[in-house]
Amino acid sequence: MDIVVLKFGGTSVCDEKTRYEAFKHIRREVNAGYRVVVVVSAMGRVGAPYATDTLKSLVAYHLSKKESDRLISCGEVISSIVMSDFLQQEGLKACALAPNEVGIKTDRNFSNANIEKVETDYLLSQLKEYQVVVVPGFVGTTSENEITTLGRGGSDTSAVALGAALHAVYVDIYSDVEGVMTADPKLVKNARVLEKISYDNLIALAARGAKVIHLKAVELAKQNHVKLRLRSTTADHIGTYVVEEEISSISLAYKTGYTRYELVGVTTPINCQPLTKHGLYWYASSQDEKVVEDYLTENKISYQKEENYVRVSLINQQRSPKEETYYVSAMKLEDTLNFLHCNLT
Template structure:
């Protein structure tokens, strides 16, 4: 059986007009001989009635500490509504379609409400419905644990659902439909000369996604890489080929070897800096700081620890809480809010001299101060003031000839 899994995100199912465009993509696949499994996200974004964050807001004022079990029950409703609406529109278009929740589709997860991981997919029912000629619509972002309790998969969970189903059904490919025509060298809202990339390796797209590029969830890419499952990022409104993500294409060709693949970014970041050089036992302060933040459930990023100083970043939204924790420990950090992290991503930069020098040159020539930096074998990160983000992204994009 020739199978394709098509995942449509919230913006691709938000209105009747856009859903009709999604149906055109489904019809195209059927004309090519595919049996189609469709994975849907909740409709729209916060503020729209059935978006996940809108549903969560219904209980926030009544009980901000609502148990995660109940939150999962509420959040799972968004994808169910979306899936039933999409099924109805397909049937109106003359296409026999059936909707399944995550647990009806055989998705078994761990017990971790809100951030569950998929343990297995038993797709027998999906296979049976496909054999009868139906398009099967599956709710993304959800499953159930061994106790038959409903669970959700966290941000980007619909991507993971699509890839997990694709892997279990040995699909020929998984299409991730969105509101852009593919993966670009930078966010086009920041860099007007950003261009589309025809093909990427799993590692390239995963690194871009981890650094803030809103493409596909890194967990989904990692699963696809483990199963050698081909992915495509495409536009719902176009039949264009999009960006292929794979080990190698049908002719055995590997993705191009690039020094730098693209520029990614994250914004709304606050930097905390603690001078511990004069402390009697600096390591005790290090433990105190990070243990207190962990106990408060606060995720920290961009961490630099030395005998003289501790530096880390958090999201702007939790910065006041972090400051409260620091002061409760009699610590008074230096704080810089409204920062952004800009990342130069490239799988082949390891061992190449001068990459960091070119990053520094591009930023300093444009009067941009680097507040903090770090690197790995695939990425160089720089923390800057958020007001300089557009300038920095364009400078780095031009510096590495991505235009």
């Protein structure tokens, strides 16, 4: 039995129109003779009724992480059942599995659980009976069958873990972009699709903010030699192949949420791990502001700060990734990306 794993993100399953586009990809694989595991995220993004962040907004954050995981896992469970129903309406023999039936077993690190093993017996039995098995991404269960979630981008990790355990012919990650791009196409009009990219370069891009796939998923794919492709739900373009060979490529990535510090009268070395010096200024993630400012206050270092900065990374992949880093105001991000992209060689 030859198996392929197809993962569809929230924007790929948010309504009937996008589900039909996903169906066309699934039907193509079925017609090619494959049994198909479909991994789905919650439907839509912030504001959509069953999106993860919408479900989070229903409560006041007094829940335990264990309770929160039970709540937000509902988005993927609903999505999987809706997708299974849609595929059956379109003539495919499909079913949806519950989280405890999927076989992804994790530790008890609720909200950011680590996969310990994947039990495939039940899933394989369903693949013998059905052309397509739809599973909720992002979700696992502990040895005691407690619901856990795998953290941001966890549906990508689900797909890769299942692909590795099932020895899938390949794993396709579908999203609203055509593959790995030379830059964010929403900000850079002339961004190009990369035909191939190495695991190492994709890991470097994911770590620096590229959103086409989650970092943990790429690392897992490399570790297990999973044949990975990144594709668009709404296009027939083959997308980007992720390969183990060395591939020369240059790409831009960016990560928001940085604060710029101008330090006044510094006479001793700065020994604060979150702070990074770049040019005349120091930068830190906004999440680390309290740590940074407590350190500066304790060491009687005067400072002026400016928020809403972005770290831009230019990754040049030759034998190993080489990075050039720039920090820019968020207001100048689009201009900066377009300028750098015009000068890519």
